Amino acid sequence: MTWLYLALIAFTAAAFASAPALARPTLPFGVRIPARRSGEAVVLLARRRYNRGIGAGAIVACVVLLFDWLTPEVVLLVLAGIYSLLGCLAHRSIAAAKREEGWYSGTRQAVTTDTSLRSDPVRPQWLLLTPAVVLAVATVAGGWFTGATDFSTVFAQILVIVLTSLMTVAISRARPEIDAAQPSVSASRYREYLHGVLALLLISAGCVNATLLVVSLQLWGVVDTTVPVTIVAYLPLAAAFIAWIGFTVRAGDAGHRLPRAGDEPETRYEQRDDDRHWYAAGMVYLNRNDPALLVHRRVGTYWTLNLGHPIAWVVLAAVAVAAVLTGFGVVTLPAKGG
Structure with missing residues (x-):
């Protein structure tokens, strides 16, 4: 059954990695930003750190599982918790830069509806x-x-x-x-x-x-x-x-x-915003x-x-x-x- 848990680790890593990749450019890690700010250095850095964390977490989880240091259920639970923490850290870094640099200052904000x-x-x-x-x-x-x-x-x-x-x-x-x-x-x-x-x-x-x-x-x-x-x-x-x-x-x-x-x-x-x-x-x-x-x-x-x-x-x-x-x-x- 080891191969099954290894597949679950890979699936968990892929699921967490795909979430920010499929998100709207104006909502990186759940933070609302102006469209012209989607290429900011802090956003790109948050993505790189997050993806590196996803890869490193998957490798460590596979090693722990193969050496039977923890039960597979605990490994998957801890891995999901770590990935969630990485997402929260990325969210906080982008939100802090947005707040400190005033990304929305001078913009005209609106809400649109389709009747x-x-x-x-x-x-x-x-x-x-x-x-x-x-x-x-x-x-x-x-x-x-x-x-x-x-x-x-x-x-x-x-x-x-x-x-x-x-x-x-x-x-x-x-x-x-x-x-x-x-x-x-x-x-x-x-x-x-x-x-x-x-x-x-x-x-x-x-x-x-x-x-x-x-x-x-x-x-x-x-x-x-x-x-x-x-x-x-x-x-x-x-x-x-x-x-x-x-x-x-x-x-x-x-x-x-x-x-x-x-x-x-x-x-x-x-x-x-x-x-x-x-x-x-x-x-x-x-x-x-x-x-x-x-x-x-x-x-x-x-x-x-x-x-x-x-x-x-x-x-x-x-x-x-x-x-x-x-x-x-x-x-x-x-x-x-x-």
């Missing part, structure tokens, strides 16, 4: 959720024909469909990421980006339910729990994972790497004056809750209650071998 996203929103392709529903129905039918009594996987499939639907609606209505310097181009890119995210989200639900169908057959003794069957079970998840990676690399954070839909001269405005509302190196958003419940994370292809919104705490409380109930066995998760 067409309300009048002509990006509509989810709900037809893509059909495979997930069909697979859930097929699982129910299979359990009924085999006389199964454990339908925990079916409940999991239904939960996947419900949560995916809720997430799709919420993301489609989330506040768009539009750059005040290039409003038309960024709005067009974001629309294409959002279309791809929603499509992948619905397709991924089908992949998860396909895996749960095979797990159900294993639970009910219809198929044996062998290596080939296990590989087949997780192939849909692997396909969804690869699709998300490909899309993320192509689109970039909030779609900034997508091709330009026409030429547009830059405006005289810079995107408003809103660093004061972001915490934990740009990972947590809290703004009581922002009516948006979901906002796009500064790093990564996903959204986060606005902790300044009351509904966000209701959602977090519901998740915490579900986790506690699961921990005490009130809510059971599907497990192979019954």
Whole structure:
């Protein structure tokens, strides 16, 4: 199993290294900066130090693992913690230079919105959720024909469909990421980006339910729990994972790497500096004056809750209650071998 943990170390290093590489140029390590400052020496130095730290951490982790100095789980946990610390240090160095040198002084800050996203929103392709529903129905039918009594996987499939639907609606209505310097181009890119995210989200639900169908057959003794069957079970998840990676690399954070839909001269405005509302190196958003419940994370292809919104705490409380109930066995998760 050593090779598996070595692969996990490589994957962890690649994941942390790709985050700043795919981020918007005006958001290095979660710090909002003017576009003309993206090539500053402090930003380039922070990137070099971060990448060197990623490489050195991966090498040390492999050595520790090969010599069995720590358990693999501890190695991976410590490695993720060190990489997170490196990101925080890079964030602090750029934020300090921005503050001390007054990067936003003399700039005209603005916020841009695209009203067409309300009048002509990006509509989810709900037809893509059909495979997930069909697979859930097929699982129910299979359990009924085999006389199964454990339908925990079916409940999991239904939960996947419900949560995916809720997430799709919420993301489609989330506040768009539009750059005040290039409003038309960024709005067009974001629309294409959002279309791809929603499509992948619905397709991924089908992949998860396909895996749960095979797990159900294993639970009910219809198929044996062998290596080939296990590989087949997780192939849909692997396909969804690869699709998300490909899309993320192509689109970039909030779609900034997508091709330009026409030429547009830059405006005289810079995107408003809103660093004061972001915490934990740009990972947590809290703004009581922002009516948006979901906002796009500064790093990564996903959204986060606005902790300044009351509904966000209701959602977090519901998740915490579900986790506690699961921990005490009130809510059971599907497990192979019954």
